[in-house]
Amino acid sequence: MLLAAKWVLPISQKPIEDGAVVIEGSKIKDVGRFRTLVNKYPNKEVLNFGKAAVLPGFVDLHTHLEYSVFRGACDDLGYADWKMQLTLKSESLKKSDWIQSAYLGALEALQSGITTIADITKSGASLKAAKDAGLRGVIYYEISGMDHAAVTDIMTKAIKGIDKWIDAASGTNLIIGVAPHSPYTVSPPLYKVSTEWAREQGLPLCTHLAGSKAEYDFVKYGSGRLSNEYWDMVGWGDILWQPTGVSPVKYLEEWGVFEGGGMLAVHCVQVDEPDIDILEKYNVSIAHCARCSAKLGMGVAPLSNFLNRKLKVGIGTDSPASNNTMDMFDEMRIGLLIQRGMTRSADFTAEDFVYMATLGGAKALNLHDRIGSLDPGKKADIVVVDMSHSHQIPTRDPYSALVYTANQENVVLTMVDGKILYKDGKYITLDESEIVKKAEPIRRRLKMDS
Ligand SMILES: [Zn+2]
Known part of the structure; x- marks a missing residue:
């Protein structure tokens, strides 16, 4: 799988404009410019998020x-x-x-x-x-x-x-x-x-x-x-x-x-x-x-x-x-x-x-050999944040957009260990409606008056 977006933020190096991250199994295989990587890995499925930032989870x-x-x-x-x-x-x-x-x-x-x-x-x-x-x-x-x-x-x-x-x-x-x-x-x-x-x-x-x-x-x-x-x-x-x-x-x-x-x-x-x-x-x-x-x-x-x-x-x-x-x-x-x-x-x-x-x-947490940055060999724990909304543009600086304008509602993909767990508002591993439904009665039982 190849994740592409306007910005890739490896954290361990400067942001890459028009960047991509190549994932193989549970790990990151490559990080770089989209054009370079799409030619290098022609058989990879491409998910292009457009005006978005790809960064470590x-x-x-x-x-x-x-x-x-x-x-x-x-x-x-x-x-x-x-x-x-x-x-x-x-x-x-x-x-x-x-x-x-x-x-x-x-x-x-x-x-x-x-x-x-x-x-x-x-x-x-x-x-x-x-x-x-x-x-x-x-x-x-x-x-x-x-x-x-x-x-x-x-x-x-x-x-x-x-x-x-x-x-x-x-x-x-x-x-x-x-x-x-x-x-x-x-x-x-x-x-x-x-x-x-x-x-x-x-x-x-x-x-x-x-x-x-x-x-x-x-x-x-x-x-x-x-x-x-x-x-x-x-x-x-x-x-x-x-x-x-x-x-x-x-x-x-x-x-x-x-x-x-x-x-x-x-x-x-x-x-x-x-x-x-x-x-x-x-x-x-x-x-x-x-x-x-x-x-x-x-x-x-x-x-x-x-x-x-x-x-x-x-x-x-x-x-x-x-x-x-x-x-x-x-x-x-x-x-x-x-x-x-x-x-x-x-x-x-x-x-x-x-x-x-x-x-x-x-x-x-002493886990930096495995996670925390987008580097080849590290685990594919990755998040994609949409930055196309009116409150976010125009921007030339993805760090500014992430910290000063974004919210959790702008997250469009969450991946752990190379597996997509959340995408476009849908959960892959959890039943959202069931969890929300069961939370309400518990909340009502809490002693609200004490
Ligand atoms: Zn605590």
Whole structure:
């Protein structure tokens, strides 16, 4: 198959005007000018998208597919209130509901041109949905627990669960990882034991870190609503939490959580220069979730400081429970505009954000040898974005058009591993009408008044 368009954006090199990508099996065979490639490969089926951009599929560095049905159910709340609403409303969902909710997220991922996800899931629903959808990604098994006496039990259960998930992911494009949830939901010994075990097993790691001020106050001072109301709500009211006197990043360093590398930290908003020194020292990757952080009043991450230190940074949409959509174009655009507004500078370009949403995310997951750019030998994870609409023309710069004018509705093709999973509004692997129909009753069951 040969995909042709006005623009091909390999990311690893400059955009190619009137370009094409040749696909053979699951891999990219060639990238270059359309005229050259159509002569070189005369027998290939040609799909010409005209005024469009062909680029690597987006790497969404932080998702919770299973929370998709919560879209709009916990709006207009600060982080601690949002977390408590989400926890409360989650109680009304059954296992099958979580799976349907995750299917809804998988639909949107494909429509948004997301080909790789880094998903934290408690129920395992994201694994099933991502597998059936044909997505690539890392599915992290969520671990939480504050009772020091329960560490062994929690780990025994987790190890059994992870074994099952690894079996279920066999033969797919999915890898299983481990995610101790966050500093306010994971006890110090559980952080230590779970990260050490994951490293022994060679499994990737992820954690929410330094997101809200509420988390910061909890870790450093032992104060705030997370240590009081939230802990009471989840049954940890009798557990003693000793304030650490240090920042969340420093606290995890002291417990050896970053030792050995391979950690993806989500958010990293409440960080100062000494924290960034630590992130740099241990080569921690960062999932930058700008819209979620803004919507929940968490703050703005110091993105230019991360990039000046050459940290591996990608873009995450987080879940529709907090961010309402998984639109990677919105995420790039708003993320860029927030930085410009906050820093009163034009340090970042549209190209920087497309890089973070593709190859940057792939590097953060250590998958850049396989995905993230259009290069011969890499996996054919590809998205095509229509740029022919009135709000997009005229343009001479495809990066500008993608970041400042496009939305997920402009995605016309999403391909993973050489297989078309979404084309012209139609899903190949998922039954859209069935998934949407089943999501509505679940949404109605959520306790809307609490
Ligand atoms: Zn999250």
